[in-house]
Amino acid sequence: xxxxxxxxxxxxxxxxxxxxxxxxxxxxxxxxxxxxxxxxxxxxxxxxxxxxxxxxxxxxxxxxxxxxxxxxxxxxxxxxxxxxxxxxxxxxxxxxxxxxxxxxxxxxxxxxxxxxxxxxxxxxxxxxxxxxxxxxxxxxxxxxxxxxxxxxxxxxxxxxxxxxxxxxxxxxxxxxxxxxxxxxxxxxxxxxxxxxxxxxxxxxx
Amino acid sequence: xxxxxxxxxxxxxxxxxxxxxxxxxxxxxxxxxxxxxxxxxxxxxxxxxxxxxxxxxxxxxxxxxxxxxxxxxxxxxxxxxxxxxxxxxxxxxxxxxxxxxxxxxxxxxxxxxxxxxxxxxxxxxxxxxxxxxxxxxxxxxxxxxxxxxxxxxxxxxxxxxxxxxxxxxxxxxxxxxxxxxxxxxxxxxxxxxxxxxxxxxxxxx
Numbered sequence: 001x002x003x004x005x006x007x008x009x010x011x012x013x014x015x016x017x018x019x020x021x022x023x024x025x026x027x028x029x030x031x032x033x034x035x036x037x038x039x040x041x042x043x044x045x046x047x048x049x050x051x052x053x054x055x056x057x058x059x060x061x062x063x064x065x066x067x068x069x070x071x072x073x074x075x076x077x078x079x080x081x082x083x084x085x086x087x088x089x090x091x092x093x094x095x096x097x098x099x100x101x102x103x104x105x106x107x108x109x110x111x112x113x114x115x116x117x118x119x120x121x122x123x124x125x126x127x128x129x130x131x132x133x134x135x136x137x138x139x140x141x142x143x144x145x146x147x148x149x150x151x152x153x154x155x156x157x158x159x160x161x162x163x164x165x166x167x168x169x170x171x172x173x174x175x176x177x178x179x180x181x182x183x184x185x186x187x188x189x190x191x192x193x194x195x196x197x198x199x200x201x202x203x204x205x
Numbered sequence: 206x207x208x209x210x211x212x213x214x215x216x217x218x219x220x221x222x223x224x225x226x227x228x229x230x231x232x233x234x235x236x237x238x239x240x241x242x243x244x245x246x247x248x249x250x251x252x253x254x255x256x257x258x259x260x261x262x263x264x265x266x267x268x269x270x271x272x273x274x275x276x277x278x279x280x281x282x283x284x285x286x287x288x289x290x291x292x293x294x295x296x297x298x299x300x301x302x303x304x305x306x307x308x309x310x311x312x313x314x315x316x317x318x319x320x321x322x323x324x325x326x327x328x329x330x331x332x333x334x335x336x337x338x339x340x341x342x343x344x345x346x347x348x349x350x351x352x353x354x355x356x357x358x359x360x361x362x363x364x365x366x367x368x369x370x371x372x373x374x375x376x377x378x379x380x381x382x383x384x385x386x387x388x389x390x391x392x393x394x395x396x397x398x399x400x401x402x403x404x405x406x407x408x409x410x
Binding site: 171179180 | 240241242244245319320325326328329332333339343370373376377379380381383384385386387388389390391403406
C-alpha cells in the first residue's frame, strides 16, 4: 500500500515539475517569438536560454510546429489575462471598449512580451504560410475581432454610438492597435496620444 | 583612339550587364522578403533562385545588411511605380486618395510581390531591431504616411472632408491597409469590400 501511495506522489510531483518546466519554456518562447518571430524559434535556443537540455526541450514538444502552436496558445492566454479578464466587470459597450484600449496600451507599452504585441509580430509572417501555426494565429485573431465587434454591437444597441458596422469597426480598431504596436516599438513618442484620439473619434456619441 | 573607344564601350556594356543582373537579384530578393521576411534573405538562396553563383551575388552586395537595405529601396521604387506614379495626374485631395486606395488594392491583390505588401511583411519584424535595415523601412513608411497626410490636408483645405488631423488620418488609413494585406493573404473574401466601406466613411463630406 505505502509503496503505491509513494509512487503516485512521485508521479504527481513529476507531472507538476514537468508542467512548470513547460511554462518556463513557453514563457521564453513567447518572448523570443514576439522579438524575432515564431519562424526563428528553435529547441537549441530555448534550451540555452532556460538552462535546460536541448533533448529535454525536444522531448517536451516533439516537433517545431507543435512548439510553435503551443507558443501561440500560451501568448493567447497571457493576452487574455492582461487585457480581457481585468475588464470583464466593466459595463458592456463604450465603457468596456475604452477600458480594453487602456489595458491594451499598458500591454503594449510595458510590454508583456519583450518584442511587444505577439499577434502583430507574427500574423504578417504567417499570412502566406498555410498550416497549423497560421490557423492558430488566425483563430486567436478572429476571437479578438469577435470580442471587439460584440462590444461595438452593444454600444450601437445601447445608443452610445451611431449605427455602424461592428465587424468593420472591429477591423479598423485592431488595425490601428497593430500599427500602434509597430510605432511604439520603433519609438514614436506620439503613438499613445494617437490611439486615444482615434478612440475618442470612433466612440463619440 | 579606337582602342580607347572600344575599352569605354566594353566598360559600358559591362556596367549595363552588371546593373541588369543586380535588378534580377533584387527583384527576387523583394519577392522572397515579402514572403519570408528580410531576415531570412541569404546569398545562397538568391544565387540558386536566379542561377547566378553565390560568390557573384556576394561580390555584388558585400554584406547581408547592404543586400537588405538595397532590397528595401528596390521594393520602395516598385511601390512608387505601382501606386504613386499612376495617380500623380489625379486631382489633389479626395480624388487622389480614392485613386491611391484603388491602386493599392490592385497592388495588394495582384500581387506585385509574391508575399503581398512588402512594408506590412517587414515593418513588424524590424521594429525591435535597430540598425540601417529598420531605418530604411521606417524612412519608406514615413514617406508614405507623409504622402497620405498631404492629400488629407488638401481635402480639408478644399472643404471636401470635415476638419481632421491629417497625421492621425494617415496613420489610420495606413493601419487599415496593412491589416487588409494580412487578411487578403489569409484569404478573407470580404476584405476589399471592408477597405472600400472604410474609405467611404473616412472620406465622406
